[in-house]
Amino acid sequence: xxxxxxxxxxxxxxxxxxxxxxxxxxxxxxxxxxxxxxxxxxxxxxxxxxxxxxxxxxxxxxxxxxxxxxxxxxxxxxxxxxxxxxxxxxxxxxxxxxxxxxxxxxxxxxxxxxxxxxxxxxxxxxxxxxxxxxxxxxxxxxxxxxxxxxxxxxxxxxxxxxxxxxxxxxxxxxxxxxxxxxxxxxxxxxxxxxxxxxxxxxxxxxxxxxxxxxxxxxxxxxxxxxxxxxxxxxxxxxxxxxxxxxxxxxxxxxxxxxxxxxxxxxxxxxxxxxxxxxxxxxxxxxxxxxxxxxxxxxxxxxxxxxxxxxxxxxxxxxxxxxxxxxxxxxxxxxxxxxxxxxxxxxxxxxxxxxxxxxxxxxxxxxxxxxxxxxxxxxxxxxxxxxxxxxxxxxxxxxxxxx
Amino acid sequence: xxxxxxxxxxxxxxxxxxxxxxxxxxxxxxxxxxxxxxxxxxxxxxxxxxxxxxxxxxxxxxxxxxxxxxxxxxxxxxxxxxxxxxxxxxxxxxxxxxxxxxxxxxxxxxxxxxxxxxxxxxxxxxxxxxxxxxxxxxxxxxxxxxxxxxxxxxxxxxxxxxxxxxxxxxxxxxxxxxxxxxxxxxxxxxxxxxxxxxxxxxxxxxxxxxxxxxxxxxxxxxxxxxxxxxxxxxxxxxxxxxxxxxxxxxxxxxxxxxxxxxxxxxxxxxxxxxxxxxxxxxxxxxxxxxxxxxxxxxxxxxxxxxxxxxxxxxxxxxxxxxxxxxxxxxxxxxxxxxxxxxxxxxxxxxxxxxxxxxxxxxxxxxxxxxx
Numbered sequence: 001x002x003x004x005x006x007x008x009x010x011x012x013x014x015x016x017x018x019x020x021x022x023x024x025x026x027x028x029x030x031x032x033x034x035x036x037x038x039x040x041x042x043x044x045x046x047x048x049x050x051x052x053x054x055x056x057x058x059x060x061x062x063x064x065x066x067x068x069x070x071x072x073x074x075x076x077x078x079x080x081x082x083x084x085x086x087x088x089x090x091x092x093x094x095x096x097x098x099x100x101x102x103x104x105x106x107x108x109x110x111x112x113x114x115x116x117x118x119x120x121x122x123x124x125x126x127x128x129x130x131x132x133x134x135x136x137x138x139x140x141x142x143x144x145x146x147x148x149x150x151x152x153x154x155x156x157x158x159x160x161x162x163x164x165x166x167x168x169x170x171x172x173x174x175x176x177x178x179x180x181x182x183x184x185x186x187x188x189x190x191x192x193x194x195x196x197x198x199x200x201x202x203x204x205x206x207x208x209x210x211x212x213x214x215x216x217x218x219x220x221x222x223x224x225x226x227x228x229x230x231x232x233x234x235x236x237x238x239x240x241x242x243x244x245x246x247x248x249x250x251x252x253x254x255x256x257x258x259x260x261x262x263x264x265x266x267x268x269x270x271x272x273x274x275x276x277x278x279x280x281x282x283x284x285x286x287x288x289x290x291x292x293x294x295x296x297x298x299x300x301x302x303x304x305x306x307x308x309x310x311x312x313x314x315x316x317x318x319x320x321x322x323x324x325x326x327x328x329x330x331x332x333x334x335x336x337x338x339x340x341x342x343x344x345x346x347x348x349x350x351x352x353x354x355x356x357x358x359x360x361x362x363x364x365x366x367x368x369x370x371x372x373x374x375x376x377x378x379x380x381x382x383x384x385x386x387x388x389x390x391x392x393x394x395x396x397x398x399x400x401x402x
Numbered sequence: 403x404x405x406x407x408x409x410x411x412x413x414x415x416x417x418x419x420x421x422x423x424x425x426x427x428x429x430x431x432x433x434x435x436x437x438x439x440x441x442x443x444x445x446x447x448x449x450x451x452x453x454x455x456x457x458x459x460x461x462x463x464x465x466x467x468x469x470x471x472x473x474x475x476x477x478x479x480x481x482x483x484x485x486x487x488x489x490x491x492x493x494x495x496x497x498x499x500x501x502x503x504x505x506x507x508x509x510x511x512x513x514x515x516x517x518x519x520x521x522x523x524x525x526x527x528x529x530x531x532x533x534x535x536x537x538x539x540x541x542x543x544x545x546x547x548x549x550x551x552x553x554x555x556x557x558x559x560x561x562x563x564x565x566x567x568x569x570x571x572x573x574x575x576x577x578x579x580x581x582x583x584x585x586x587x588x589x590x591x592x593x594x595x596x597x598x599x600x601x602x603x604x605x606x607x608x609x610x611x612x613x614x615x616x617x618x619x620x621x622x623x624x625x626x627x628x629x630x631x632x633x634x635x636x637x638x639x640x641x642x643x644x645x646x647x648x649x650x651x652x653x654x655x656x657x658x659x660x661x662x663x664x665x666x667x668x669x670x671x672x673x674x675x676x677x678x679x680x681x682x683x684x685x686x687x688x689x690x691x692x693x694x695x696x697x698x699x700x701x702x703x704x705x706x707x708x709x710x711x712x713x714x715x716x717x718x719x720x721x722x723x724x725x726x727x728x729x730x731x732x733x734x735x736x737x738x739x740x741x742x743x744x745x746x747x748x749x750x751x752x753x754x755x756x757x758x759x760x761x762x763x764x765x766x767x768x769x770x771x772x773x
Binding site for chain 2: 044375
């Protein structure tokens with residue numbers, strides 16, 4: 001009797017809404033140091049950098065007044081990496097041998113097989129990596145978790161990938177929907193389970209526009225060039241020479257920018273849509289992710305990247321012109337390597353600070369958790385497995401993720 | 403000292419206001435319901451990555467090396483400053499951590515060393531050892547598969563036109579066969595070479611897998627003597643004898659994998675991987691070219707040819723003075739060095755019999771004329 005009354009009392013009170021804050025802490029020093037060290041140590045430092053980065057994002061995410069905490073260590077990741085190597089060396093060697101000693105026809109089969117195995121392992125690794133990240137994340141002392149089979153996830157992923165490929169990418173949102181559903185439904189927070197009920201049609205509608213846009217952006221220039229192909233002289237006069245080359249370059253840049261914007265438009269919508277249909281336990285997530293604002297940020301990022309590229313190219317050209325014939329000439333290839341590495345470092349830093357951080361900030365600021373008081377009923381549970389080896393496979397296949 | 407703080411019991415995601423005080427045995431925590439616990443000072447840990455002066459101060463408790471799940475969040479700076487000195491093991495056992503870090507540094511160094519040795523020494527040796535094990539018949543199959551594409555590209559998309567050698571017949575082919583025979587006698591090739599002269603625009607020569615050696619017509623046409631062509635032919639035979647196509651294949655594949663592994667990009671698609679592959683792969687090619695040159699010297703000396711003429715040809719064809727500064731990016735050694743090596747190694751017998759008679763050489767040179 002008491003429980004029934006208590007139950008009625010609970011539904012009578014309105015659910016409290018929790019907010020998510022993204023603390024405005026400095027990120028640039030961490031990222032710059034991390035990427036520089038990673039390059040200098042030929043990649044070994046990446047485990048430390050990634051762990052620090054993850055910790056930064058979580059400890060600066062405040063949900064209903066309490067920050068998330070991260071318990072992962074770089075050592076776990078490193079050990080996972082070593083184990084993944086042990087698995088990959090013989091596997092790769094096998095494929096090289098098979099490819100070399102097989103005849104031509106067999107060789108194509110071998111490489112196709114290799115592609116599928118690689119893809120399956122990548123999906124497997126991604127699922128396991130997510131479990132690693134979740135089990136190392138806690139809020140108010142209770143850990144997250146992810147159960148379910150990574151092989152099943154790989155199988156489902158590949159199935160929908162094939163479907164998407166067959167339809168020339170039109171059914172891509174279906175792949176995204178099904179894999180997200182698997183991920184969320186196996187997510188745990190203590191005793192609370194995740195649920196996911198996002199409908200496909202709003203996503204598909206959004207994607208069709210993006211897809212058509214991308215096809216047009218790719219096809220129209222192709223048609224123009226094909227149209228002129230009948231008249232090669234005109235083609236040469238239009239595209240030949242310096243003016244023509246600049247024109248073609250500008251057109252390619254425009255195409256790239258449009259593709260990026262179309263893609264951003266979809267990705268931001270997908271995030272909002274998925275979040276609005278995600279629940280953990282009784283807590284319902286809501287998102288009003290500002291797609292327009294984020295798109296502006298992406299444009300800013302592309303401008304910054306272009307500026308860096310132009311600057312670096314100018315520097316290198318001037319250096320080469322000035323250096324030839326002088327004593328500096330021998331250093332030209334080394335300067336080339338340095339400029340290249342420099343660009344790589346700057347791009348990585350800019351991407352983390354201008355894109356990833358902004359996405360996280362905007363996502364947090366526009367996210368609310370309804371019914372947040374229901375977490376009081378949650379109990380911490382034992383983790384599905386200790387997973388001490390981190391995410392070795394995903395790292396070896398370079399699918400890091402935060 | 404006393405203060406208020408937030409406590410999480412690690413069992414439920416609920417924050418509880420508590421009263422903290424520094425007791426003799428440890429940190430005393432009094433909950434709202436009156437319940438009291440004590441955290442011994444040696445069990446108190448600072449969160450990983452947090453600094454002791456960060457605020458709010460996040461502490462958790464560890465017993466026997468494992469976290470109990472309990473956490474405390476302190477916002478009172480004065481209390482934090484008073485509490486921290488009382489905790490002897492804020493970062494866990496200091497000695498264990500130092501040992502662990504030293505171990506990681508040592509093994510990372512060892513891993514980089516071993517990968518480095520593998521890339522610079524082991525992989526070339528592996529490629530050299532494995533290549534001869536690939537049956538010649540396999541290489542031949544690879545050659546016929548690759549030939550169509552490569553030659554079509556060279557001919558500007560049109561079907562390649564052969565002036566001599568292979569399936570062609572006629573006096574030019576006979577002369578070519580005689581020249582090839584005189585060189586092959588002293589060569590010790592793994593199979594029968596298929597030498598052809600192809601109609602093209604630029605002077606060049608190359609060896610495809612399976613002993614398919616191609617001389618481009620401008621090379622033959624503009625040569626000043628039969629020894630120039632013979633030297634180049636002997637060089638290409640060197641590639642064939644050393645199984646260079648297989649060596650490069652194995653080396654490139656292994657390199658992709660190793661560099662990708664080290665840099666964490668197994669797909670090998672990252673720009674860094676491609677860049678390092680280019681640099682390291684070219685180093686390996688330069689070595690192969692040097693060995694092919696040495697082979698040419700040996701065979702030409704034995705067959706009675708004059709390999710210094712090949713040096714003349716290289717000098718004529720070498721493009722620019724930019725070679726030296728761009729050395730690392732080239733897949734062939736700098737021309738100057740090659741010419742020096744050819745001149746140093748050449749042994750030209752004074753009464754040697756020319757590789758082809760003047761008449762035969764004339765026929766060969768005009769192989770691609772008027773067809």
